[in-house]
């Protein structure tokens with residue numbers, strides 16, 4: 001009546017049963033290991049080992065006033081400032097053993113996703129001092145599939161150049177520009193530095209899709225994956241500020257300028273009219289452009305003629321890129337009609353807080369007041385700016401200075417690394 005059913009196998013079935021159990025546990029183990037190998041990147045998260053970690057970044061990003069005040073006080077404490085200072089020599093020592101350096105500083109050694117691997121980015125980084133700021137910027141944007149050209153000012157102290165050299169020697173895809181300029185404020189040399197890197201990057205590898213230029217005081221607001229997705233969304237267009245030249249700024253390209261004793265001076269000599277069929281536009285030094293745009297800048301006869309004409313202007317970076325971006329033959333450009341103007345807020349290239357436009361947003365100001373300090377009417381961000389900054393669409397922000405507020409960079413780098421790893425789970 002009751003059917004006998006067995007849980008345990010018959011005497012003869014034992015061998016088979018054991019084999020099955022052994023195989024099953026082996027398979028489980030392999031699957032488990034694979035999952036662990038592909039998912040567990042948690043050791044790459046930045047842990048609380050720096051002096052800056054005295055402040056709670058979660059609270060700072062949530063705009064907690066007490067935590068932000070605490071960060072402000074620490075930033076100006078002599079003892080604390082001493083603790084966070086790192087010299088060129090210390091970096092030269094640190095990067096002596098590259099394997100150790102890469103591991104200790106937690107550089108990424110593999111592309112985090114296939115999507116990023118298939119979309120390499122080329123960077124030009126123009127710097128002249130502050131090795132620690134540079135290294136932290138590099139670490140924050142570093143991915144093995146990207147390319148990084150570093151332009152070090154010819155005037156930089158030898159120890160700074162040595163430290164940069166030592167760091168770059170640890171990576172195959174990071175290198176110092178083959179031609180270094182003596183960069184004079186507001187002069188052509190600033191643009192030439194970027195063009196030198198464009199040349200090096202263009203011939204080094206054909207796989208990269210977009211070119212971005214940075215300076216030492218920039219820091220990313222997005223992870224590499226987020227940057228890749230934003231670049232893809234541009235669909236082959238460039239993104240940079242380009243607007244009608246405001247009254248009074250024409251003198252910058254109507255008069256001939258000269259470097260005298262290391263300073264750019266305006267002369268009374270008139271420049272020839274620009275060799276183009278469109279007006280001269282006004283913009284910024286920072287651009288997000290396609291590989292074809294870079295090829296155009298390096299090779300197109302019309303572009304080269306315009307570049308030649310721009311060389312004796314004042315701050316030529318602020319009209320050169322903006323105007324090229326409106327020429328019909330430029331790859332990724334937009335029409336010159338004024339309705340296509342792009343402000344710095346609308347471009348994704350750079351977030352900058354200008355002192356004149358700060359205030360109460362509900363009363364028409366462009367952005368809330370700077371929580372750090374102003375240098376030449378530009379905000380050097382403080383920890384209190386982060387919460388707002390991370391809601392903006394820009395890929396990078398300017399300016400950061402770890403000497404003025406080390407918490408802004410610390411909280412940003414921790415946040416970005418955490419976001420990058422979180423996206424993998």
Ligand SMILES: *[C@@H]1O[C@H](CO)[C@@H](O)[C@H](O)[C@H]1NC(C)=O
Nearest residue numbers: 048055056057058059060062
């Ligand atoms: C930092 O602040 C957050 C939010 O208040 C809290 O959850 C977390 O435990 C704090 N972390 C540390 C290390 O105190």
Ligand SMILES: *[C@@H]1O[C@H](CO)[C@@H](O)[C@H](O)[C@H]1NC(C)=O
Nearest residue numbers: 144145146173204205206207
């Ligand atoms: C370009 O970069 C990719 C990825 O790093 C590499 O596989 C390829 O060999 C490079 N090509 C050239 C021409 O260097």
